[in-house]
Amino acid sequence: MQDLAIIWDWVGFAVRWLHVVAAMAWIGSSFYFIALDLGLRQAPDLPKGAHGEEWQVHGGGFYHIRKYLVAPAQMPEHLTWFKWESYTTWLSGAALLMVVYWAGAELYLIDLTKMDLAPWQAIAISAGSLTIGWLVYDLLCKSGLSARPTFLMVLLFVLLVAMGWGYNQIFTGRAMMLHLGAFTATIMTANVFFIIMPNQRIVVADLKSGRTPDAKYGKIAKLRSTHNNYLTLPVVFLMLSNHYPLAFATEWNWLIAGLVFLMGVTIRHYFNTRHARKGSPNWTWAVTAVLFICIMWLSTAPLRQDSVEASEARALTPTEQRFAAADGFDDVAGIVPGRCSMCHAREPFYDGIRRAPKGIVLETPADIARAARQVYLQAGVSHAMPPANVTYMEPDERQAIIRWYRAAGRG
Numbered sequence: 001m002q003d004l005a006i007i008w009d010w011v012g013f014a015v016r017w018l019h020v021v022a023a024m025a026w027i028g029s030s031f032y033f034i035a036l037d038l039g040l041r042q043a044p045d046l047p048k049g050a051h052g053e054e055w056q057v058h059g060g061g062f063y064h065i066r067k068y069l070v071a072p073a074q075m076p077e078h079l080t081w082f083k084w085e086s087y088t089t090w091l092s093g094a095a096l097l098m099v100v101y102w103a104g105a106e107l108y109l110i111d112l113t114k115m116d117l118a119p120w121q122a123i124a125i126s127a128g129s130l131t132i133g134w135l136v137y138d139l140l141c142k143s144g145l146s147a148r149p150t151f152l153m154v155l156l157f158v159l160l161v162a163m164g165w166g167y168n169q170i171f172t173g174r175a176m177m178l179h180l181g182a183f184t185a186t187i188m189t190a191n192v193f194f195i196i197m198p199n200q201r202i203v204v205a206d207l208k209s210g211r212t213p214d215a216k217y218g219k220i221a222k223l224r225s226t227h228n229n230y231l232t233l234p235v236v237f238l239m240l241s242n243h244y245p246l247a248f249a250t251e252w253n254w255l256i257a258g259l260v261f262l263m264g265v266t267i268r269h270y271f272n273t274r275h276a277r278k279g280s281p282n283w284t285w286a287v288t289a290v291l292f293i294c295i296m297w298l299s300t301a302p303l304r305q306d307s308v309e310a311s312e313a314r315a316l317t318p319t320e321q322r323f324a325a326a327d328g329f330d331d332v333a334g335i336v337p338g339r340c341s342m343c344h345a346r347e348p349f350y351d352g353i354r355r356a357p358k359g360i361v362l363e364t365p366a367d368i369a370r371a372a373r374q375v376y377l378q379a380g381v382s383h384a385m386p387p388a389n390v391t392y393m394e395p396d397e398r399q400a401i402i403r404w405y406r407a408a409g410r411g
């Protein structure tokens with residue numbers, strides 16, 4: 001069992017590594033194509049059907065790229081597709097969601113002051129909301145609204161903020177931000193998988209059989225890619241937010257998320273305009289800064305104290321009870337508060353720490369039983385905690401934690 005905790009932690013790291021790398025590849029290629037698209041120029045010798053071209057220099061060579069709006073007159077022999085960047089990002093992200101938030105539902109997903117859910121119920125809401133959310137978005141895009149793209153964007157914004165608010169009624173603040181990010185990223189990948197790629201395949205099939213492809217497929221794909229363009233930056237913010245309790249551990253986290261979506265638009269607008277060589281709309285930075293200041297201000301709103309109190313009231317699960325009953329628990333319950341609770345407290349008194357870091361409270365024996373695996377990994381096996389050993393934790397105290405954790409595994 002103790003080895004399982006270590007293996008599980010490494011599984012989480014490996015999946016996260018893959019996820020971040022895949023996301024870099026996806027976002028990188030997507031930014032590249034957006035900039036390329038906007039920067040295309042007309043040239044006198046463009047072949048029929050070509051919409052524009054661009055010359056680029058990179059890595060010691062010159063590239064001459066042409067874009068055909070619907071399709072070239074003939075199918076080229078070799079065609080490079082860009083889709084696995086997106087699929088890999090989503091698949092590894094889904095795996096990470098399962099490793100961290102589903103397997104750790106009691107710690108990270110469920111907030112008993114908000115809703116008294118069993119882990120399987122919380123997991124069902126997590127998976128169900130992502131699916132239903134996509135279906136709603138897809139219906140909106142397929143309705144007549146696609147003729148009014150700006151209005152559709154506003155509706156999408158309302159949908160995202162509503163989802164954030166809804167998640168915050170059910171899950172921990174941390175899980176709310178993460179799920180809103182996962183929902184947004186699901187929209188983006190599903191746009192590629194269910195809309196952009198199938199349409200592209202129709203066009204390719206038409207070309208191969210000598211038919212002229214309908215231009216509507218290109219237009220539909222363009223609408224979805226425009227959404228993806230504006231959603232990219234907010235998704236990254238939401239995914240990183242779990243490192244910053246100030247962002248997620250307030251009443252107003254859903255509003256913060258809403259402002260982040262607006263920042264996604266203002267920042268992208270600046271670059272989109274520049275890449276289209278239509279000048280530099282510097283005012284967007286002023287708006288972005290104002291939005292960011294609003295976010296900082298919202299983050300200082302008082303934390304719901306009852307959330308911490310409820311975790312106190314919650315009965316220990318059978319696993320947690322086993323940790324509380326294992327040999328050596330009394331020693332650990334004596335050691336940990338003295339070394340950790342100046343920071344990991346309901347009201348921390350360590351300078352500069354306003355809230356229990358990562359929401360981990362280590363004051364009472366029950367707190368310690370609930371966080372057993374993390375205490376073991378952070379302060380037993382590794383020396384990550386206390387940071388820089390500021391509270392002078394002794395080696396034999398770490399040994400006591402390891403002995404206790406392993407005893408619980410044997411028991």
Ligand code: HEC
Pocket residue numbers: 243336339340341342343344350353357358360362371374375378379385386387390391393
């Ligand atoms: C000086 C303040 C301080 C002390 C003392 C301290 N911690 Fe922490 N702890 C932090 C901070 C800050 C973080 C957040 C680190 C981050 O965001 O990566 C943290 C994070 C953690 C986490 C979550 C790690 C994660 O990535 O999920 C655990 C578990 C933890 N501490 C356990 C302990 C234990 C056990 C002790 C005592 C042995 C302890 N801490 C002592 C400040 C402290």
